[in-house]
Amino acid sequence: MTPAARVQAAIEILDRTIAGDAAEKALTNWARGARYAGSKDRAAVRDHVFDTLRCWRSSAALGGGETGRARMIGLLRGQGSDLDALFSGQGHGPTPIDASETGRSPEGFEAWDVPDWIGERLRKSLGEGAEEVALALRHRAPVFLRVNLLKADMKTAQARLSSEGIETEPHPLSPTALLVTEGARRVSNSEAFVRGMVELQDVASQAVIDALPLENAQRVLDYCAGGGGKSLALAARLQEGVIHAHDANPKRMSDLPERARRAGANVVTKTRPDGLYDLVLCDVPCSGSGAWRRSPEGKWRLTAQELGRVCETQAQILDNCTKLVKAGGVLAYATCSVLRQENHQQVADFLDRHDGWEKLQERQFLPNDGGDGFFVAAFRREEPAPSNH
Numbered sequence: 001m002t003p004a005a006r007v008q009a010a011i012e013i014l015d016r017t018i019a020g021d022a023a024e025k026a027l028t029n030w031a032r033g034a035r036y037a038g039s040k041d042r043a044a045v046r047d048h049v050f051d052t053l054r055c056w057r058s059s060a061a062l063g064g065g066e067t068g069r070a071r072m073i074g075l076l077r078g079q080g081s082d083l084d085a086l087f088s089g090q091g092h093g094p095t096p097i098d099a100s101e102t103g104r105s106p107e108g109f110e111a112w113d114v115p116d117w118i119g120e121r122l123r124k125s126l127g128e129g130a131e132e133v134a135l136a137l138r139h140r141a142p143v144f145l146r147v148n149l150l151k152a153d154m155k156t157a158q159a160r161l162s163s164e165g166i167e168t169e170p171h172p173l174s175p176t177a178l179l180v181t182e183g184a185r186r187v188s189n190s191e192a193f194v195r196g197m198v199e200l201q202d203v204a205s206q207a208v209i210d211a212l213p214l215e216n217a218q219r220v221l222d223y224c225a226g227g228g229g230k231s232l233a234l235a236a237r238l239q240e241g242v243i244h245a246h247d248a249n250p251k252r253m254s255d256l257p258e259r260a261r262r263a264g265a266n267v268v269t270k271t272r273p274d275g276l277y278d279l280v281l282c283d284v285p286c287s288g289s290g291a292w293r294r295s296p297e298g299k300w301r302l303t304a305q306e307l308g309r310v311c312e313t314q315a316q317i318l319d320n321c322t323k324l325v326k327a328g329g330v331l332a333y334a335t336c337s338v339l340r341q342e343n344h345q346q347v348a349d350f351l352d353r354h355d356g357w358e359k360l361q362e363r364q365f366l367p368n369d370g371g372d373g374f375f376v377a378a379f380r381r382e383e384p385a386p387s388n389h
């Protein structure tokens, strides 16, 4: 496909998303009907679509309209691309741009590429830092790997990846993280990956696990395990002992036993928690605002009501999990959000609702630190006072 034909394909896919299809579905349907498209074409079309979704408001302003075509013009205009070459009307490319498609500079929250109400929440949550975070979320997320210390050390994993054309460098946010600088698309078929030496995992997600006080922990519960990314990272940090992985929707854990086998990790899936634990991690459902670089549609779909509902679920999960922690044990709370309401506010509300818990730490990671936006907090359950009898 020519660069212009890729742009035309992206325009059609964006129009499908405007009509209501999820972008992934629209991309899959397009790829099924486009047998002529090679892997590089598919990757380029996908990049156009997701770049536009990240910059949905600014691209509409710059492109002078709300259609797939207008947004694509706006995106490319903002990137400084040669619009005349791409919109020449030749071959399978889009028709030339006419005088009505001029556009204007985006302003205020339009330029931040967030809905107004989210812009306000970001300001309340992050103050002066809000704009930098919003602007970071307009860009593609880097690819990070976690070196699985159960199978390899950092140097061995890096050398192995390099021999397969995947270049990496360590990242200061986590001692197990490698930033992929070349060959990211080769990772999932590489020997290093297939043999469990590395996992795909965001650096801040790794840093959340690094932050947990796991010394002396024998029994650990990952209460919202999902696909199990954090369960596997927990298992790699735990010297001895077992990780129980649980999820309200157990189907989400269906690949976890195979992933754990490949990683050599002691992770057992559980439909119900089993007894009391030294540490319970609640990696709760959230707005996903810290990960909007990867899932940009969430940025435009989230509503204030939905955020309110998610916050209620987060508080309920924390409350339920208090019953699962041993005296002296730790309850940990994590989100991939940058919104105060889901993070510091939940911590403050939890401490208001529950006696007998001491806050050990809370930390916010921001997308401009390199990884996704994440938040982690930990509370220790106080030991009962010794009786005088």
Ligand SMILES: C[S@@+](CC[C@H](N)C(=O)[O-])C[C@H]1O[C@@H](n2cnc3c(N)ncnc32)[C@H](O)[C@@H]1O
Pocket: 223, 224, 225, 226, 227, 228, 229, 230, 231, 246, 247, 248, 249, 252, 283, 284, 285, 286, 313, 317
């Ligand atoms: C943020 S995701 C977990 C991601 C996962 N820990 C990882 O690192 O890959 C949140 C998970 O919580 C689960 N969940 C939602 N409500 C829950 C509840 N009330 N109890 C337990 N899990 C719940 C969802 O099914 C989802 O898999």
